[in-house]
Amino acid sequence: MLNYANITPAPQILIVDDVLENLELLCHFLTEVGYEVISALDGESALEQVNHHPPELILLDVMMPGLTGYEVCEQLKASPQTRDIPVIFLSALAEINDKVRGFEVGGVDYITKPFEIEDVIIRVKNQLTIVQQQKQLQQQKTQLEQEIQERRRVELALQDSIKREKTSARVIQRMRQTLNLNTIFNATTAELRKVLQCDRVVIYQFNPDWSGRFVAESVESGWIPLVKAQNYDLVMNQAAISNSDCVFERLSQIPEIIVQDTYLQETQGGVYSRGVSYRCVENIYKSHFSPCYIDLLERFQAKSYLTVAIFCGNQLWGLLAAYQNTNFRKWEQTEMQMVVQIASQLGVAVHQAQLFSKIKQQTEELKIAKQSAESANAAKSEFLANMSHELRTPLNAILGFAQILKKDFSMSLEQRKHIEIINRSGEHLLDLINDVLELSKIEAGKTTLMETRFDLLMLLDNIKDMLHLKAESKGLLFELEISPTVPQYIIADERKLRQVLANLLGNAIKFTEKGRVQLCVSAEKKAGQEPSIELHNSMVNSDYPELCSQFNFSTVLEGLSKNPKIQIQFKIKDTGVGISPEELCLLFEAFSQTEAGRQSGQGTGLGLPISRHFVQLMGGDIQVESIRDQGSIFTFEIQAKIDTEPTVSSPHIQQQIIHLAPDQKPARILIVDDDSDNRSLLVKILSKIGFEVQEACDGQEALALWQSWQPDLICLDMQLPILDGFATARQIRSQEQQNAIPILAITASVFEQDRQSISGAGCNDWISKPFKEEVLLEKIREHLGVEYLYQEPYSNCALPTMTTSSVSSTLTTQLAMLPPAFIQELHYAATQCSDDLVLKLIDQIPGEFLDLTQVIKEWVLNFRFDLIIDLTHPIQSPKQ
Numbered sequence: 065m066l067n068y069a070n071i072t073p074a075p076q077i078l079i080v081d082d083v084l085e086n087l088e089l090l091c092h093f094l095t096e097v098g099y100e101v102i103s104a105l106d107g108e109s110a111l112e113q114v115n116h117h118p119p120e121l122i123l124l125d126v127m128m129p130g131l132t133g134y135e136v137c138e139q140l141k142a143s144p145q146t147r148d149i150p151v152i153f154l155s156a157l158a159e160i161n162d163k164v165r166g167f168e169v170g171g172v173d174y175i176t177k178p179f180e181i182e183d184v185i186i187r188v189k190n191q192l193t194i195v196q197q198q199k200q201l202q203q204q205k206t207q208l209e210q211e212i213q214e215r216r217r218v219e220l221a222l223q224d225s226i227k228r229e230k231t232s233a234r235v236i237q238r239m240r241q242t243l244n245l246n247t248i249f250n251a252t253t254a255e256l257r258k259v260l261q262c263d264r265v266v267i268y269q270f271n272p273d274w275s276g277r278f279v280a281e282s283v284e285s286g287w288i289p290l291v292k293a294q295n296y297d298l299v300m301n302q303a304a305i306s307n308s309d310c311v312f313e314r315l316s317q318i319p320e321i322i323v324q325d326t327y328l329q330e331t332q333g334g335v336y337s338r339g340v341s342y343r344c345v346e347n348i349y350k351s352h353f354s355p356c357y358i359d360l361l362e363r364f365q366a367k368s369y370l371t372v373a374i375f376c377g378n379q380l381w382g383l384l385a386a387y388q389n390t391n392f393r394k395w396e397q398t399e400m401q402m403v404v405q406i407a408s409q410l411g412v413a414v415h416q417a418q419l420f421s422k423i424k425q426q427t428e429e430l431k432i433a434k435q436s437a438e439s440a441n442a443a444k445s446e447f448l449a450n451m452s453h454e455l456r457t458p459l460n461a462i463l464g465f466a467q468i469l470k471k472d473f474s475m476s477l478e479q480r481k482h483i484e485i486i487n488r489s490g491e492h493l494l495d496l497i498n499d500v501l502e503l504s505k506i507e508a509g510k511t512t513l514m515e516t517r518f519d520l521l522m523l524l525d526n527i528k529d530m531l532h533l534k535a536e537s538k539g540l541l542f543e544l545e546i547s548p549t550v551p552q553y554i555i556a557d558e559r560k561l562r563q564v565l566a567n568l569l570g571n572a573i574k575f576t577e578k579g580r581v582q583l584c585v586s587a588e589k590k591a592g593q594e595p596s597i598e599l600h601n602s603m604v605n606s607d608y609p610e611l612c613s614q615f616n617f618s619t620v621l622e623g624l625s626k627n628p629k630i631q632i633q634f635k636i637k638d639t640g641v642g643i644s645p646e647e648l649c650l651l652f653e654a655f656s657q658t659e660a661g662r663q664s665g666q667g668t669g670l671g672l673p674i675s676r677h678f679v680q681l682m683g684g685d686i687q688v689e690s691i692r693d694q695g696s697i698f699t700f701e702i703q704a705k706i707d708t709e710p711t712v713s714s715p716h717i718q719q720q721i722i723h724l725a726p727d728q729k730p731a732r733i734l735i736v737d738d739d740s741d742n743r744s745l746l747v748k749i750l751s752k753i754g755f756e757v758q759e760a761c762d763g764q765e766a767l768a769l770w771q772s773w774q775p776d777l778i779c780l781d782m783q784l785p786i787l788d789g790f791a792t793a794r795q796i797r798s799q800e801q802q803n804a805i806p807i808l809a810i811t812a813s814v815f816e817q818d819r820q821s822i823s824g825a826g827c828n829d830w831i832s833k834p835f836k837e838e839v840l841l842e843k844i845r846e847h848l849g850v851e852y853l854y855q856e857p858y859s860n861c862a863l864p865t866m867t868t869s870s871v872s873s874t875l876t877t878q879l880a881m882l883p884p885a886f887i888q889e890l891h892y893a894a895t896q897c898s899d900d901l902v903l904k905l906i907d908q909i910p911g912e913f914l915d916l917t918q919v920i921k922e923w924v925l926n927f928r929f930d931l932i933i934d935l936t937h938p939i940q941s942p943k944q
Contacts, residue, residue: 075192076100078119080110080136081154082128086177090123090154093181094188107131111139114146121191123184124171126155126162134169141170150191154179167785221398228402231259235406239413243420248413249280252406256386257282260399263389264366266290267374267410269382276382287365287389342372342404347392368393370400372407376414384410513681517707518558520550520632524585527565533929535573537897541580542573550587551630553707560678561702565634567671568698572638579639579695587632628708631684633701643690651688652676721841724754725851732756733844734775736766736792737810738784742833746779749837753852755844763787767795775805777848782811782822790825797826806847878916880939882909891936894929902932 077099079090084105091101102119104110106128114122122140126133133153140146153166156177166174172194173187238251249267257265264287267280281291345351346368348361361369368388374381384407415436423433475483528544535542565583572581643651652673676686683703690696724731733755735746743759750757758773760766763784770778778796782789793807809822809830822830829843844850879887886908893901902924909917923931 074098074100075120076102076117077121077123077188078110078113079103079123080105080107080128080133081123081125082106083125086125086154089181090184093185097185099188107133107136110136114140114149118146118149120149120195121188122149122151123154123188124151126153126157126166134165137166137169137171150195152187152191154184164786225398228259228398231255232402232405236409239409243413243417245414245417246280248410250282252384252410253280253282256384256403256406257284259402260386262386262393263287264290264364264385264387266385266387267382268385270380279382284389290364341407342370342400344370344395344400346394365389367391368395370395370403372400372403374407374414375411376418377411381411381414513557514559515555515557517553517555519552520554521546521552523558523562524565524583527562527569527583530566531569531573533897535581537895538573538576539578540573540576543580543582545582545584547584547586550585550632551706554630554632554704555707556702556704557678557682560682564675564678564700567675568636568700571671572636572640572696572698576638576640576695580637581639582635582637584635584637585632586635587630589628589630628706630704630706631701632704633699636698637695638697639695642692642694642696643688644692648688648690652686720855721753721838721852722855723752723853725853728850730756731777731844731848731850732758732773732775734758734760734766734769734773734778736760736763736778736784736789737781738762739781742781742810746840749840750844753841763789763792763795766792770796770805771799777806777808777844779808779810780827782809790821793822793825793827808843808847875916875919875935876939878913879935882913884939887936887939891933894932894936897929899924902929 077094079087079094079101080103081087081090082105087103087105091103094101102113102117104113107130110122110124111131113119124133124136131139133155137151137153140149140151147170150172151170152173152175153171154175154177155162155166158176163174172191175184175187235252235255238255239248242248253265253267257263264281264283266278266282268276269279270276278291278294281289283289348358348367348369353361364387366387366389368391369385371383371385374384384403386403419433419436423430524544524546528542532542569581569583672686679686679700679702684701686698686700688696688698733750735743735750735757736759737743737746738761740761743761747757747759758769758775760769764787766778766780766784767787769775780789780793784792787795789809789811793809796805796807806829807827809827811822811830811832819830828847831840831843841852845852886905890902890905893905903921906917906920906924920932920935923929
């Protein structure tokens with residue numbers, strides 16, 4: 065017996081009927097197809113069972129002793145615990161009012177007795193499918209809300225991190241402007257306390273005997289300044305040195321005086337002298353400190369603190385400390401990193417100051433001191449350059465608006481030039497930010513596959529078109545080899561695959577100066593696949609009485625192999641500089657680059673790590689073989705599915721419909737749908753085009769409008785309350801007097817048997833939800849014979865066809881009127897694939913050649929330098 069449920073664990077169905085024979089019959093069939101069935105003979109016992117163990121579906125008789133089925137359904141819908149359980153009425157009451165009553169009390173379907181068991185099973189399956197889909201939608205909604213919250217959290221954390229990094233940059237910039245340590249210390253403590261929003265920041269300097277003093281402080285008003293307090297007692301340091309114990313008793317009668325930390329003196333720097341760069345304490349009372357040290361911290365008025373060592377060269381010079389006095393605090397990792405960076409630069413600044421002092425005191429050490437200072441300054445400059453590169457202001461919003469404005473042809477040429485400058489200037493930074501965010505997303509485990517159906521061969525051809533000019537400009541041969549085993553249509557993550565191929569091929573071209581770059585693609589089916597089996601529902605009907613009599617549905621199994629899995633391998637070969645063996649292990653580490661990559665001055669070191677993660681996400685991995693100065697081979701494979709019913713259409717230019725053509729008879733269209741959002745969508749689409757539109761929310765209202773308004777076409781949803789779309793279409797066909805009105809069925813079903821039912825009900829055509837606007841309008845054109853006006857591709861001039869053999873004679877004529885030197889420069893810029901140089905040149909074209917300017921600019925934006933070469937070559941070639 066075929067398992068209709070196909071769900072694990074099996075859904076539980078409650079059957080309520082006072083006729084025992086009906087119960088046994090339904091229980092038998094539903095159990096046979098894999099459902100768990102429970103039963104009840106009256107409404108009271110049914111309610112008791114539902115309250116105890118809620119089922120996933122209820123088949124409910126209407127006429128029963130005691131509570132009727134309507135009353136039972138009303139009680140179920142009145143309870144929040146049971147109102148979402150779908151109820152299908154099974155009744156001998158076949159009047160329309162009885163059915164309306166069933167839907168009014170909350171039923172989702174109504175089956176009249178005597179019933180066909182196959183019909184009952186199919187309706188049960190449909191309702192359980194709807195329940196399952198609703199659960200999935202709710203889960204997806206919950207997941208989306210969580211992702212949105214996580215995105216907001218990440219954005220806030222990024223903004224906070226940028227703010228802190230800017231503070232670090234300001235502090236370090238001030239350090240570069242002076243060698244006066246007091247100025248540096250005061251500026252550092254003030255800026256750091258402001259960005260950390262803590263109560264106190266101090267700089268503590270060790271003496272040679274490991275005693276020490278506070279040399280700089282920024283403190284919130286209301287707290288005792290430690291620098292001022294230590295100056296009250298001139299013998300404090302000597303007392304601390306001579307006594308290994310804490311001296312609190314001796315100073316306890318001076319509440320304003322804060323003693324120094326003798327623990328650091330006794331341990332000669334404590335943990336900091338043993339290589340620990342910072343110490344983070346969230347709660348001083350939970351850190352197992354000695355009572356003496358707790359008493360000292362209480363004198364500091366501190367509850368939490370973050371202390372970082374300041375090293376001058378290899379010597380521990382002092383401490384940079386931040387204190388939280390008002391409450392306990394959990395210090396963030398970014399805060400620790402920022403304080404560590406500033407402490408490192410403080411060490412550099414102190415070292416420079418000491419060197420400068422020695423230079424003035426000893427002429428003999430002048431050269432050594434100068435070299436050390438220059439070396440330290442160079443290291444600091446390199447650090448600042450790197451940080452400036454990594455921490456520029458995000459430009460996502462700027463680039464987004466620039467791209468929108470770039471499509472506005474109402475702007476002047478000068479304004480469009482400014483927008484293009486903004487867009488080009490932000491591209492590098494945007495790519496960097498996107499890589500960093502993608503890497504953060506990968507590390508957070510938030511990267512997921514977005515599998516779609518697409519044309520793999522078209523993707524590979526687009527990659528080739530995108531990169532072959534760049535390769536040819538360097539004199540390289542770009543080859544694409546595709547095995548006959550590679551399917552055309554697959555189901556995989558197209559965007560991630562495109563990014564991986566573009567990154568690996570782009571690297572191959574960048575690091576290859578002569579020879580060739582080759583992409584080889586092959587595929588093989590995965591072994592051990594079992595064909596999936598599903599029931600051909602259109603065969604289970606009254607035309608096959610032997611199936612119904614014997615209750616054996618196994619004879620209608622049809623083995624269908626749906627979307628078999630396949631492994632696709634991509635191999636990128638080049639004859640470039642190669643990679644040394646010692647650098648191979650670092651190849652996929654974030655922000656690391658090979659020697660060749662560093663010398664090129666391009667890239668961020670994120671492309672390969674992100675590509676490898678994408679490939680691993682798609683079920684494969686990247687392998688590398690490389691020989692220095694001979695070339696490299698990058699190989700990766702992905703797991704995909706073959707699209708046995710491809711929905712990917714061939715590429716063509718889709719002209720946008722803007723309105724009905726003039727001089728046509730006004731066309732009326734009736735929209736019938738119980739969902740207001742769907743009706744609104746159709747009304748907006750059709751009204752914008754120029755159709756006259758009316759709406760109906762159910763079948764009865766549709767019949768009334770059809771008779772009174774007499775539309776030319778009906779867009780009919782098939783799932784309607786009261787009178788469904790099938791019954792509505794049948795009534796229209798039975799009542800028509802003369803010409804048959806076209807009925808366009810709109811359905812969410814994709815099953816062949818439903819299409820046959822739609823046709824059998826009298827509909828002329830159908831569209832599956834979700835539909836595309838152009839498909840809807842094309843269907844209407846087919847059935848009404850209307851004509852449309854289409855949006856012209858360009859308002860000023862039509863671009864030449866995007867081929868290398870056809871160029872508009874008008875453009876050739878205009879270009880020939882320009883100076884030969886200009887044409888030669890334009891031709892050279894195109895052969896170099898330099899968009900910046902071409903854009904600068906076309907800005908020099910006079911205003912009367914606007915058509916030529918816009919066409920070439922569009923070619924540049926689409927990277928079609930080959931068309932510019934074809935346009936300029938016949939004109940400038942004889943003059944070369």
